[in-house]
Amino acid sequence: MAVLEILQYPNKKLRARSSEVHVFDSTLHTLLEDMHETMLARKGIGLAAIQVGIPKRILIINLPQGEEGTQHPEDCLEIINPVITHTEGSILWREGCLSVPEFYEEIERHANLTLAYQDRHGESKMLQASELLSVAIQHEIDHLNGVLFVDKLSMLKRKKFEKEFKKALKSEG
Ligand SMILES: [Zn+2]
Secondary structure, three states: OOOOOOOOOOOHHHHOOOEOOOOOOHHHHHHHHHHHHHHHHOOOOEEEHHHHOOOEOEEEEOOOEOOOOEOOHHHOEEEEEEEEEEEEEEEEEEEEEOOEEEEEEEEEEEEEEEEEEEOOOOOEEEEEEEHHHHHHHHHHHHHHOOOOHHHHOOHHHHHHHHHHHHHHHHHHO
16 A cells, blocks of 8 residues: 555646546555555545546545544545535535545535445445535535636635635745
């Protein structure tokens, strides 16, 4: 397994529209495992393949459990070719993103959703999600369509983000 490099805003590759997966082979499984290791190394709870430069409709989510917020590997959801088939309600959630480090802001999302997807073997699956899982799925599916959470900010908050981001870049350089 390997920790991969995560593309960061404003890398143009993050704007690609990812294509469907048709082959569910060991290359896919290795990618899923590398993505998981990469996500845990950066303390993320979700990661889309495009964030490691692979424009395929693949995402993983591993929500922290219990008071310690432990991420059990067996809880990791591997979601391939996802399609949201039903949504309900709305919810505000403070989001962050491994491709937009050190920036967090509240975003409005669907509170509940039903998702059709395939697992690592190509088996069709369905799941119901609410709260953080629903938010994480919508955030990661946006990545598959080249959308970042900062695109959803109001003009004012977007300006605040650009300012903070430029400042952070300067202090790094
Ligand atoms: Zn993200």
